Amino acid sequence: MSTPKPHRIIENRAAPNCRRVRIFLAEKGIDIPFEQIDIMAGEHFQEKHKDMVGTFRVPVLAFTDGSFITESIAICRFFEEYSPRRPLFGKTDYEKALVEMWQRRVEFELLWPIAFVLRHGNPKMSVLEKQCLAWSEANKPRVLEGLETLNKQLDGNEYVTGPNFSIADITAIVSINFLRTIKVDISPKMGSIIRWRENLSKRISMSV
Ligand SMILES: N[C@@H](CCC(=O)N[C@@H](CS)C(=O)NCC(=O)O)C(=O)O
Incomplete structure (x- = not known):
């Protein structure tokens, strides 16, 4: 084919x-x-x-x-x-699996909970969603747990999976920026997320 x-x-x-x-x-x-x-x-x-x-x-x-x-x-x-130049899904077999794991974990444990809080809790989103307010509420603590997990993973890691920027960082930074839609700020206690976000903000790709 x-x-x-x-x-x-x-x-x-x-x-x-x-x-x-x-x-x-x-x-x-x-x-x-x-x-x-x-x-x-x-x-x-x-x-x-x-x-x-x-x-x-x-x-x-x-x-x-x-x-x-x-x-x-x-x-x-x-x-x-x-376009294999500049790989973003990992280079070695181990790194590829690690990137896959963290991409999925960030997506399921942070991006989706944020989306559920927004889509089921904000009346403006009723054009897209048959809303269930309880599901919005149920996801609020899951957002905070997802942030804790990400912060812990970034402790001592330059990027989500280690020394290389990857698709896992992309899902993570999109999730972090998406927090504003549910009015959640990153707590000053989440020092690793703050350091990583600051580092990422220097990348040209972040302005798209
Ligand atoms: N798993 C899909 C999710 C796609 C998705 O939910 N896209 C949203 C925009 S971020 C959408 O199409 N929303 C329209 C709607 O829900 O009606 C992906 O990663 O592309």
């Missing part, structure tokens, strides 16, 4: 999963057109988008042959293989 050529990314600039892909592409130095879709106006629910792609969610990587890849990490994986 020959590899089709990537054509464009369909995304929403305010959406955290889309930002993961934008940061990843900026880190790799890959240039590709972005097409915006207004999710708060429900454009992604329209058949034009949903039937074409197979899901209403963004981001979407569209190929020249009319096919699509969804899921932010699957999109990043495509580009990791397509």
